[in-house]
Amino acid sequence: MSSTGSSESGSNPSMLHGHAAYVAAAAKEAIGSYTSSDMQTAGSADKEAAVDEMRAAKQASDAQGGEISKNQTLGKVEQSLGSAAGCEGMEEEGAKRQS
Structure with a gap:
């Protein structure tokens, strides 16, 4: 499933x-x-x-x-969700998206 x-x-x-x-x-x-x-x-x-x-x-x-496309808001959300879920890759992608 x-x-x-x-x-x-x-x-x-x-x-x-x-x-x-x-x-x-x-x-x-x-x-x-x-x-x-x-x-x-x-x-x-x-x-x-x-x-x-x-x-x-x-x-x-x-x-x-x-x-990757730059987007401050999406990057912050992605980084926060990655942190909450324990996904280091997601945190890194979020940080890259913000810079």
Whole structure:
């Protein structure tokens, strides 16, 4: 019951979708740690799928020159969500987007 979306459907991987999926999966995993080991396991698997999507998106971006769009607001949100979810890559991308 993975919810990685774009990477499973065969379309282009998305860094933004990967980050959103990672945050949702981290929440699912955390809730599962209190409610159900199956939910916790599913959350962990979804996190791995989200990381795979982010890696694929990064590789695609690097192949096209690696330039990320600058946006202060989006960068701050991305950095904050990365910090809250424990995703260092998301924090770094948010910081880069702000500079």
